[in-house]
Amino acid sequence: MAITTVVFDVNETLSDLTPMGARFAALGAPEGLGPLWFAATLREGMAQATGGELTPFAELATATAAGLLRRHGVADPDAGARHVVDGFLELPVHDDVHGGVAALRSAGLRLVTLSNGAASVAERLLGDHGLREQFDAVLSVEDAGIWKPAPASYAYALQACGVDAAESVMVAVHPWDLHGAARAGMATAWLDRHGDTWPGYLTPPTFTVGALPELAGHLA
Template structure:
């Protein structure tokens, strides 16, 4: 099976940015508010049939959230958000899960809305780069997930049918996009993660990456 992994939150721990956003705004919830707004913007832009660079969206969302909290984000502070995004640590359960899949002979790739250079730096810095056969960015097809094009790009590159690939993500919206493109899906249901209401259940659902890898290997 071709195992396709989302990157931010699924592999990498965004809570590492909590202190930075708390420093900017005084609110320990501001980092979550920022990422929620960035995803809301991604979904809106994509639903409206358009494309924008995810790094740009993330930066503009950071500035908007800080402004709502009365803090005008400086250019130097914006750079710190970008630096922080590129230096996120991996969740502790990720490496064992990836190893399990590779040992069982599955191919493992990453597919993210982050620009390709950002994604490569992220996986390098998190010590995960060598575990991936290839890294894909939505940027390469100028459409963001959950539009079909980013998922289909990966299938085309490996010459596989949708049913021979599984999208692994800790976000219901990413699972929904992969489902719409015909892929199998694996929802990493970390605390607070829910499937999207009214959609078919993911092919696999588990609370940790090794459990999810086990379910994929056993199937």
């Protein structure tokens, strides 16, 4: 079955989270807390998913940021955490996103997003960068009731789009996301911008690209 629908992860796949480190630094905490905070937020969301529960991304991200800021002696960790999480509303997209989206649209593919974050945050990101009209739907696992990479999160997106798993491809920088999509029967495209190594314990991706514009060549 030919691929008709491209499902994009949002955080780090479309958006560039690098500026989040500066938000910690502005509060007097180490800039390196940015990656730790994001990993810990994902850990929290996935922990809840192992029991069939979901708390919205922003609530987990805020609590996790506050905890890190408190440990680092920031005076008002709750206000600081709001400052950090507000950074999601001002993120850039990666340099390869505009060209990649244009190439996929030119190839006649339908584009949607599926984020562990809120749909409103993805709407804001796409809108701010002139990309919103290129996407047919902006979906969040909050409407699925469970985070990626739980199987039901992908099933929700496919049902919302009215497509079979076999005619879809999940695009992400995170191997765990693609492993979950592969479990759900989707093709997978690993956007490996850093020349990383695929983790041997996960299902290998269908396609691997170093930048998003390369993907259209695989799908056309």
